Amino acid sequence: MAKYLLLKHYRGAPKGVNDVPMDQWTPQEVEDHIRYMNDFAARLEGTGEYVDGQALSPEGTFVRFDGEGRPPVTDGPFAETKDLIAGWMIIDVESYDRALALAGELSAAPGAGGEPIHEWLELRPLMGTPPTVTE
C-alpha cells in the first residue's frame, strides 16, 4: 500500500478544460459539484482507501520570525504567488495506477453546465517508512 496526496489548486495548476470560475456557476451546479466530491470520498472510505480530505480557505497570511523579543512579522496574501492550494485528499492505495485512476475520476467532477471540469490535480506520493529489510 502507498499513500498519495491529491492536491487541488485555486491557482497555479494548468487551466482545466471547462474552466469557468465557481462563483459564476448556478447554485445547482455548485451543489452537484460538492455532492460529487462527497460521494467520491464516501466511496473511497467504503473501499478502504480513504485517509483524509480537507478544503483550505484561499485567504492566508505569511508569517516569519523577526528576532528575539519581537513579534513575528506578517505579510500577504500575495496575489502574485503562482501557487494557491485549494484542498487535498489523501488516499492509501495498492498501486500507482490505482492512484492515477482515482485522480482522473476526481478531476471529472461536474462544473459549469453540469459538464466535467477536467481540472488538473497534482498527485504526490507521501514519504513512507523505511523498510525493515534493507540489505
Place this chain on the structure above:
Amino acid sequence: MTGADELLLRELTPAVIGVLVRRGVDFATAEDAVQEALLQAALSWPDGRPADPRGWLVTVAWRKFLDAHRSEVSRRAREQRVEDEPPPGPAETVDDTLALFFLCAHPSLTPASAVALTLRAVGGLTTRQIAAAYLVPEATMAQRISRAKRTVADVRFDRPGDPATVRRVLYLVFNEGYTGDVDLAAEAIRLTRELAGRARDEETAGLLALMLLHHARRPARTRGDGILVPLPEQDRSRWDTALIAEGVGILQAALARDRLGEFQAQAAIAALHADAPRAEETDWPQIVGWYDELLRITGSPVVALNRAVAVGEADGAAAGLAALSDVDPGLPRYAAASAHLHEKAGDLAAAARLYADAARSAPTVPERRHLTGQAARVGQALRT
C-alpha cells in the same frame, strides 16, 4: 489488562475462530463474534483470568454469535440447528490456525486486504490497532477488513492453501517497520513462528531466520533522533546475540535439507553480516555468491542492485560500477548505490552529485536525512 493477558488472547484467537467455524458458523460471522469476546475479556479478565481461558473464550464467542444471530430479523432455517449448543467433541481440539492462515492470505485478496485480515483473524489485533499501525482512519481499516471477509466468504475453510502466499503476507507485515503502538515486526515474527510450527517447510524456516536476524540488529539501526545508521557504522555490541544465534540455527537446519528458496538465500546474506565482529571482516565474496543464487531464483532488479554493491565490496569499486551498469537506473535507491560506489572509486564530484540526487528521490524521511548528510560530507571533502 496485563500484557501477558493481551498476548494470550491474541494467541488463542485463531483457535477459537476455528472452533466456531467447525460448529457451522461462517468465517466472517465467527471472526466478528470472537472479536466481541476479546473485547469482553479485556473488560472482565483484569478481575482474574479464568481457569480455562480458551474454554471461556469459546463459550463467550458462541454466546455472542447466538445473540447476534437471534437478533437478525430474517431467521433462516439454519437457526434451529444452531440453537442447540453442540456437545464438545473432537472438533474442539483440532488446530485450525493453519487453515486460517491460508484463508487470510488467499490469492483472491489484494496484499493490503490479506495483511489486514491476517492481523485481525490470526493475530487477534483490534481494527483500531491495525489502523494505527498503518496510519489510516479506523473506519477505513474496518471497511478493508469487512471487504476482505466478503471476498473469502465462499472459500472452503479446510482446503489446503499455499504457504508461499502466507509467507508473502507475513514478510509485508515485517517490512512495514516500527510505526504505531503495535510492533508489527514483533507481531510478524510471532505469526511466522506459529506458521513454521505447523507448516514444516524450508522457506518458512528461512523467512523466520531472516526476520530474527534483522530484528537482532534493530537496536543499532537508528540513533535516538531517528537518523538511520548504515550497516558498516552500526555499533555491533548492540546486536542481540541470542536472536542471531537462534536465526542462524534455524537457517542452518533449513539449508541442510537442500531446498533453497529466496528467503533462505536472503537469510544467509543477513547471517553473513551478523557473523562479522567488525564491518571490515564481512565475508563479501560469499555474500556475492548468495546474491548470485538469489538473482537466479527471483530475477529481481532490486536484487541485482544490491548485488552490485556487494560486488563493489568484494572486488573493488570498478567491478561494482561494472555490475551496476547492467541494473535499471529507474530503481528506487539506484542513485544511492551509485553514489556509494563512485565515492569508493574516488570520484568525489560524481558522488556528491549522486548523493544529492538520491536524497531528492528518497522514498522515506530517514533515508533522505541520511543521504543529505552524505552529500554534505562528500561536498565538504571536495572543498578541502
